[in-house]
Amino acid sequence: MKIDKSLVRTFPLFEKMDDADTEALLAHSTSRRVPVGEAVFEQGAAATHFFLLLHGRLKVTQVTEDGQQIIVRVVHPGDLFGFAKALMRSDYPGTATAVAESIALSWPTELWPQFVDKNPRLAVTAMQTIGQRLEEAHARIREMSTQEVERRVAHAVLRLAKQAGRKEGGAVRIDFPISRQDIAEMTGTTLHTVSRIMSAWEAKGLVEGGRQKLTVKDVDGLSALAETVKG
Amino acid sequence: MKIDKSLVRTFPLFEKMDDADTEALLAHSTSRRVPVGEAVFEQGAAATHFFLLLHGRLKVTQVTEDGQQIIVRVVHPGDLFGFAKALMRSDYPGTATAVAESIALSWPTELWPQFVDKNPRLAVTAMQTIGQRLEEAHARIREMSTQEVERRVAHAVLRLAKQAGRKEGGAVRIDFPISRQDIAEMTGTTLHTVSRIMSAWEAKGLVEGGRQKLTVKDVDGLSALAETVKG
DNA sequence: CGCGTTCTTTGACACATCGCAAACATGAGG
DNA sequence: CCTCATGTTTGCGATGTGTCAAAGAACGCG
Structure with a gap:
């Protein structure tokens, strides 16, 4: 898989790894395509594999006992995810769902110790x-x-812009479909409140919204707002 | 230090460690007494040591840019704390302050790799x-x-009761001085709201409060309240 | 034993945020 | 191109919580 290797090479995780080791790692991996909406693994399931996201975007969610959902984090290309076993857990604490067409590499968790052994750098990372x-x-x-x-x-929003932003002139567009609901679940509020807030921002020219779209037009302005000490 | 050793033996962390290894570990440690209100280490300071709490109680706090404080966690006897270096950090992310007269063992962070090497169980834990x-x-x-x-x-409150509870008849008293302010900082609210809530609970016979004191009189009742689905 | 500090309680009030509800916009699929 | 499903906006009323303010209680210290 030549494509995989050259792509993988661009990730910080593999930066300092030599070709042979990289090769060895990839040799044991399985590549998997994940269409939008599909889960790579589900909360509570036995942690049989750990993953590396090659392409696309995932969200990791958890559901509370009473059915409410929160987004724990967003997984970007190059991120390792689902390595519950490294923390001595036997199951996945959340569900990883593709929000954009994605490709992930996976390894059986049993291989983790070997990898770490062979490549201490991996452990450090x-x-x-x-x-x-x-x-x-x-x-x-x-x-x-x-x-x-x-x-x-x-x-x-600023975090998303930094991690998944795509420059478009002076503005930064968030590079995957994201809804107000998603943002609400990331910040512990409701989609209504998010919608209201973003409408206000839009009026001020800070952002530009749309159906599952979001562009930050004035990063500095938004930053100022984020840091403002109330009063 | 015979006292240390026999005490240490009661902690889960050392349960499965043989005497020689325990001895070796303790040989490199320094014991330190921490009076109430004093900090073991401060947020942002270079992480020179890692610690094991032998006796007493600590709270780990962080201050936000704008000066507000939150309690990240409470350290109980037997807990390892301040091992920032294990996470490849060079400074402590929070401040550890004694809320009760405490005794902690400390080791230089440089020793961590050796210990882990010698006793893989430690790494796992x-x-x-x-x-x-x-x-x-x-x-x-x-x-x-x-x-x-x-x-x-x-x-x-229930968590505290479980971790630091001392049975007193049917009731459970929290075994160290804790203020409403502390509870507020643990739950992201204000001491006023906490006070109000606890007054209400007291009226219902669920808890009994006092200056820096807290006793849960009806664990089941409080649990019910904690799990109640609103509506 | 009394003083002062620290912690707690309580009231009144303002307001941010939620919940509900309905209209509206957008894009996908037939 | 029309229709339906999905996401978004907006209004309005209810209310949980924060803020401000002040009095009261408990403890430590001299």
């Missing part, structure tokens, strides 16, 4: 990733504890 | 711990996204 995720989670808790909805939404 | 923490963080995000304050507070 994995640790860093997990550390980052923990930090992100805490940042989100901090936000939800102390900030009003508008600022939270602003942060979320 | 550490991973599990981190996994748990990530999960807890997500659970908290879920709660904050979907539940009203009263349920969140109920959950927080």
Whole structure:
């Protein structure tokens, strides 16, 4: 799979890995196409594989006991995901669903220890990733504890713009279909409130919305809003 | 230090470790007494050591850019804490402050790799711990996204009762000084709201409060409240 | 033992946000 | 090209929670 290899090479994770090792890793992988709306794995299922997203976009969601859904994170190309086993879990804590046509590589979890053994760098990266995720989670808790909805939404949108933004002139378009509902589930609010807020922003010329579309027209303006100390 | 060793032995972390290894670990450690209000380490400081709480109780806090504080977690005896380096971080993400007279063991972070090497079980436990923490963080995000304050507070109190509860007849007293402010910072609300809620609970006979004191008198009742689907 | 600090309780009020409901827009598929 | 499903906008009323303010209670310290 030549295409895979050259693509994989562009990811930070494999940057410092030599060709032989990369090859070895890929040799054991299975590539899988995931159409929009389909899940790579479901919350609670036995964690049989871990994954690397080659192309596309996924959202990882969790459902609460009483049926409400939240988006835990968005998976971008180059991200490792679903490595529950590295954390000594036997099942997936969330559901990973494609929001855009995606391609993912997968490995059986049993292979994880070998890989780590053979390539300590992988372990380090994995640790860093997990550390980052923990930090992100805490940042989100901090936000939800102390900030009003508008600022939270602003942060979320800016984050998306940074991670999945596509420059279009002075504006940045978010590169995959995302609904108000999605943003609401990422920020702990309702789609109604998100819609209202974004309408206001649109009036101010900060963003431009559309059905499952979102473009940030004034990054600085939105940043200012996100950082504003109330009062 | 015989006392340390026999105490340490009671912790799950060392349960399956043989005496020689335990001894070796302890040999490199430094024991430190932490009076109430004092910090073991501060947010942003270089992560020079990692720790094990022997006795007492700590709270780990973070301050937001605009000065608000949140409690990230409570550290109980037997817990490993401050191992930022295991996550490839060079500084501590939060501040650990004693809320009760405490004793902690510490090791230089440089020793971490050796320990892990020598005792793989430690690595596994550490991973599990981190996994748990990530999960807890997500659970908290879920709660904050979907539940009203009263349920969140109920959950927080029940968690504390489980982790730091001391049976007193049918009731469970939380075994360290905790203020309404603390609970507010754990649940993302204000001390006023917490106070109001707990007054209501007290009227219903669910809990009994006092200055920095809290006793759950009716665990089942409170649990019911925590799980209640609104409506 | 009394003083002052810290923590807690309570009231009144404002307001952000949710819930409900209905109209509207957009894009996909026949 | 029309129609239906899905996503979006908007209004209105209800209300949970934050904010401000002040009094009261508990504890530590001199």
